[in-house]
Amino acid sequence: MGKKSVWALMAVMSLLFTSLAIPALAADTIKIGMYLPLTGAVAAYGSMAYEGIKIANEMEPEVLGKKIELVLVDTKSDKIEAANAMTRLLEKEKVVAVIGEAISGNSMAGNPISEAAKIPTVSPSATNPLVNQGKNYAFRACFIDPVQGEVAARFARNELKAQTAAVIIDIGQDYCVGLGNFFIKEFVKLGGKIVSTTYIQTGDQDFSAQLSAVQAAKPDIIYAPNYYTEDALMAKQARDLGIKQPILTGDGAQADPLLEIGGAAVEDMYFTGHFHKQAANTDRAKEYIKRFEEKNKKDADAFGALGADSYFLLVDAIKRAGTTDGTKVRDALAATKDFKGVSGTISMGENGNPIKSMVINKVEKGKFIYVTTINP
Amino acid sequence: MTSTILLQQLINGISLGSLYGLVAIGYTMVYGILRLINFAHGDLLMFAAYIAIYAAALLALPWYLSFPLAVIATGLLGILLDRAAYKPLRNAPRISLLISAIGASFLLENLALVFIGGVPKAFPRPEIFDRVIPILGLRIQVLTLYTPVVTLVLLFGLLYIVFHTKVGKAMRAASKDFETTRLMGINLDRIISITFLLGSMLAAAGGIMWAMKYPQVNPFMGVFPGLKAFIAAVLGGIGNIVGAVLGGFLLGLGEILIVALVPEMAQYRDAFAFVILILVLLFRPTGIMGEPIIDKS
Numbered sequence: 001m002g003k004k005s006v007w008a009l010m011a012v013m014s015l016l017f018t019s020l021a022i023p024a025l026a027a028d029t030i031k032i033g034m035y036l037p038l039t040g041a042v043a044a045y046g047s048m049a050y051e052g053i054k055i056a057n058e059m060e061p062e063v064l065g066k067k068i069e070l071v072l073v074d075t076k077s078d079k080i081e082a083a084n085a086m087t088r089l090l091e092k093e094k095v096v097a098v099i100g101e102a103i104s105g106n107s108m109a110g111n112p113i114s115e116a117a118k119i120p121t122v123s124p125s126a127t128n129p130l131v132n133q134g135k136n137y138a139f140r141a142c143f144i145d146p147v148q149g150e151v152a153a154r155f156a157r158n159e160l161k162a163q164t165a166a167v168i169i170d171i172g173q174d175y176c177v178g179l180g181n182f183f184i185k186e187f188v189k190l191g192g193k194i195v196s197t198t199y200i201q202t203g204d205q206d207f208s209a210q211l212s213a214v215q216a217a218k219p220d221i222i223y224a225p226n227y228y229t230e231d232a233l234m235a236k237q238a239r240d241l242g243i244k245q246p247i248l249t250g251d252g253a254q255a256d257p258l259l260e261i262g263g264a265a266v267e268d269m270y271f272t273g274h275f276h277k278q279a280a281n282t283d284r285a286k287e288y289i290k291r292f293e294e295k296n297k298k299d300a301d302a303f304g305a306l307g308a309d310s311y312f313l314l315v316d317a318i319k320r321a322g323t324t325d326g327t328k329v330r331d332a333l334a335a336t337k338d339f340k341g342v343s344g345t346i347s348m349g350e351n352g353n354p355i356k357s358m359v360i361n362k363v364e365k366g367k368f369i370y371v372t373t374i375n376p
Numbered sequence: 377m378t379s380t381i382l383l384q385q386l387i388n389g390i391s392l393g394s395l396y397g398l399v400a401i402g403y404t405m406v407y408g409i410l411r412l413i414n415f416a417h418g419d420l421l422m423f424a425a426y427i428a429i430y431a432a433a434l435l436a437l438p439w440y441l442s443f444p445l446a447v448i449a450t451g452l453l454g455i456l457l458d459r460a461a462y463k464p465l466r467n468a469p470r471i472s473l474l475i476s477a478i479g480a481s482f483l484l485e486n487l488a489l490v491f492i493g494g495v496p497k498a499f500p501r502p503e504i505f506d507r508v509i510p511i512l513g514l515r516i517q518v519l520t521l522y523t524p525v526v527t528l529v530l531l532f533g534l535l536y537i538v539f540h541t542k543v544g545k546a547m548r549a550a551s552k553d554f555e556t557t558r559l560m561g562i563n564l565d566r567i568i569s570i571t572f573l574l575g576s577m578l579a580a581a582g583g584i585m586w587a588m589k590y591p592q593v594n595p596f597m598g599v600f601p602g603l604k605a606f607i608a609a610v611l612g613g614i615g616n617i618v619g620a621v622l623g624g625f626l627l628g629l630g631e632i633l634i635v636a637l638v639p640e641m642a643q644y645r646d647a648f649a650f651v652i653l654i655l656v657l658l659f660r661p662t663g664i665m666g667e668p669i670i671d672k673s
Binding site: 038039040041043044047077171196198199200201203204205206208209210212213215216229232233236240241242257260261263 | 381385489493494495497498508510515589590597600631632633636639642646
């Protein structure tokens with residue numbers, strides 16, 4: 001190859017490179033990362049949150065005059081994978097903020113990494129108080145477990161008139177242990193009696209031994225604040241064993257697979273929840289529900305609504321901060337007040353925990369039905 | 377604890393134990409003949425459950441057609457698995473086969489994850505298995521009665537094949553020595569294919585019974601039944617078909633009774649199963665009914 005052709009080749013190559021580089025610079029998007037469980041035991045939460053985020057992104061695709069680019073990484077419902085996903089979002093994708101994780105245990109694996117990098121995170125549905133404790137950059141769109149456990153206890157005592165309760169806790173999940181303990185405390189404080197406390201493990205399929213023990217204790221209600229995978233099978237086995245008491249649970253059980261797998265066995269199951277479309281009252285919520293149902297041909301659910309709110313809270317904070325600088329966005333997030341979200345009116349309280357109302361839902365004829373709203 | 381509750385717990389234990397036993401039969405048979413711990417056994421179970429779901433949903437087959445279809449399809453899948461993952465390693469050291477089995481297990485799980493997705497599906501329980509019989513204050517699911525029956529029928533069927541047919545004779549010969557079996561004019565590959573066919577069909581039967589009892593099907597549903605069946609097989613004496621059923625019953629009863637008698641120990645239920653595995657391996661590696669280990673090499 002002669003000297004001339006080498007120069008020519010270099011010229012062509014540099015041209016190629018600049019032509020590749022220019023659109024990348026010109027696009028100039030704002031990158032928001034998402035780390036969510038799209039496969040594994042709690043895949044339904046991640047997929048539902050992502051559906052909601054996509055709708056929210058359609059409603060507000062731009063901030064500070066730039067297009068928002070969403071970057072999604074699957075955490076496989078696993079703590080180690082969650083930490084890896086967060087590292088990848090921060091180091092490889094260079095996102096300015098992160099939405100996720102959907103559950104508490106995984107958020108606790110990811111948050112220390114974003115905290116060190118001073119990147120704000122908003123979790124749609126990680127409800128354990130420890131998730132944000134001692135963290136400056138961690139926020140969430142949902143209320144926390146103590147409130148949820150307490151409201152469940154109040155509902156059980158005041159509305160369901162329960163004197164005694166049995167509690168079945170998934171010992172493998174911080175979320176379930178948290179809810180269970182706060183319920184027990186409040187229920188006893190309100191003059192109720194806990195007649196049985198028993199444990200299961202995430203991934204268990206047979207609950208017959210625990211349920212027979214619960215049956216022997218003859219409680220007025222059963223509080224089983226576990227995820228939908230376990231609660232669906234448990235409800236089925238409970239009804240097979242002839243247990244007729246109402247089952248009360250948390251937001252983690254309110255997912256469509258529960259209805260599909262539980263069938264008639266989950267009728268009359270009660271949930272403390274974040275959202276019900278019949279309780280939605282903000283303009284944003286109405287617009288969201290309309291778009292969601294047009295696109296997905298199904299009812300708008302709580303996890304989608306919280307995913308959307310995580311997105312809206314972040315975009316609102318970036319707008320008010322006027323920059324994507326992590327610390328300034330964090331300050332703006334912390335100052336959120338009376339924000340009209342999809343799941344209600346949200347103000348940021350201490351530790352990045354929002355102050356918002358809660359709904360009680362139940363299953364009736366194979367659908368999640370709105371029962372009542374309980375204010376903070 | 378009242379006697380009614382104890383009796384109910386015993387029924388719960390037998391119901392769970394017969395499921396473990398059912399899954400363990402195929403596990404232990406493949407080991408007995410090929411000296412291969414087929415870690416993909418649990419994943420074949422999962423595939424059987426999915427095939428039964430799709431056969432019912434897409435082809436609108438009633439259960440008495442969709443179940444046999446799932447059993448046959450899973451049997452063929454087992455042969456395919458042998459051809460792809462184990463046959464090329466027939467003369468390799470045993471450790472390579474074991475690693476290949478673990479790889480095959482991950483492959484099957486992730487194939488299901490990619491093509492079907494991670495969200496669990498409901499398994500349609502046919503009406504005739506869905507009834508509950510209340511008797512003397514007890515609640516017995518019809519399924520609970522069927523499972524031990526299915527387990528025992530398949531056990532005796534398999535015993536008949538292994539000990540009273542020509543194919544069974546060849547299988548037993550292969551379990552002693554591949555080379556000599558070949559020298560006797562037996563088509564070894566055919567015998568191994570039949571072994572996998574039977575083993576996988578047994579896994580499928582286990583999978584369908586399992587999915588009827590716990591009607592939630594996901595790509596990882598086979599992992600725990602597979603592990604528990606492995607423990608049951610080791611407990612009964614790995615390679616011994618009757619031992620596997622016995623081991624399954626003991627494990628299931630043990631797991632339920634530990635929760636029934638000491639409710640505070642409920643969270644250690646799985647630990648209990650694995651402690652049994654370790655104890656058996658330490659003190660009686662041949663299990664309850666296993667033959668003493670003879671070095672074949």
